Amino acid sequence: AIQMTQSPSSLSASVGDRVTITCRASQGIRNDLGWYQQKPGKAPKLVIYAASKLQSGVPSRFSGSGSGTDFTLTISSLQPEDFATYYCLQKYGNPPSFGQGTKVEIK
Amino acid sequence: QVQLLQSGAEVKKPGSSVKVSCKASGGSFRTFGISWVRQAPGRGLEWMGRIIPTRGVTNTAPKFQDRVSLTADESTATAYMELRGLISDDTALYFCARLGEPLPDEDYWGQGTLVTVSS
Numbered sequence: 001a002i003q004m005t006q007s008p009s010s011l012s013a014s015v016g017d018r019v020t021i022t023c024r025a026s027q028g029i030r031n032d033l034g035w036y037q038q039k040p041g042k043a044p045k046l047v048i049y050a051a052s053k054l055q056s057g058v059p060s061r062f063s064g065s066g067s068g069t070d071f072t073l074t075i076s077s078l079q080p081e082d083f084a085t086y087y088c089l090q091k092y093g094n095p096p097s098f099g100q101g102t103k104v105e106i107k
Numbered sequence: 108q109v110q111l112l113q114s115g116a117e118v119k120k121p122g123s124s125v126k127v128s129c130k131a132s133g134g135s136f137r138t139f140g141i142s143w144v145r146q147a148p149g150r151g152l153e154w155m156g157r158i159i160p161t162r163g164v165t166n167t168a169p170k171f172q173d174r175v176s177l178t179a180d181e182s183t184a185t186a187y188m189e190l191r192g193l194i195s196d197d198t199a200l201y202f203c204a205r206l207g208e209p210l211p212d213e214d215y216w217g218q219g220t221l222v223t224v225s226s
Contacts, residue, residue: 050211087151095166
């Protein structure tokens with residue numbers, strides 16, 4: 001099974017900050033990676049698919065990069081509504097697997 | 108627009124079973140997979156398994172293979188996840204989802220069903 005190692009597990013940031021979250025796969029997954037935003041008690045929301053493509057309706061301050069084993073989610077200028085937990089998900093291997101999550105908190 | 112509507116919260120005794128439903132509307136149900144994902148309180152997301160309704164083909168994570176049954180009723184466009192032998196660690200929010208099928212940006216989730224296991 002492919003393991004997804006996500007870091008950091010949490011971070012504190014201020015509105016306007018640039019935030020970077022990384023996921024590393026235990027083996028190559030091409031670009032078959034998505035990033036999700038989740039708020040408490042709610043279903044996850046896809047923000048980036050295919051490693052770097054912005055989901056429709058998601059603000060352009062979100063971006064993704066990477067291929068193979070190393071992936072990054074960047075929020076260029078953090079907004080109040082972006083405080084949430086973010087997860088990566090790989091579907092290249094069976095079973096699909098999530099990263100452990102990164103909680104983005106207000107500094 | 109695909110919508111997935113899940114059944115309501117459940118409280119179960121240890122050792123019992125729970126069956127959660129997920130009714131799809133607004134898109135094709137038969138040919139695309141429905142996945143099940145759970146989230147224990149304060150924990151991360153965990154993929155449990157997937158079913159393709161028209162073929163009845165299932166794929167279950169090794170951790171759940173002995174305890175989970177995934178089924179689907181095409182006539183009502185409803186998928187089901189049954190978890191047997193419940194323990195307290197199964198207390199979680201259970202989601203059904205269509206994870207990027209047929210295209211990677213076609214991603215839809217149910218609202219979640221809280222299953223509480225308590226004596």
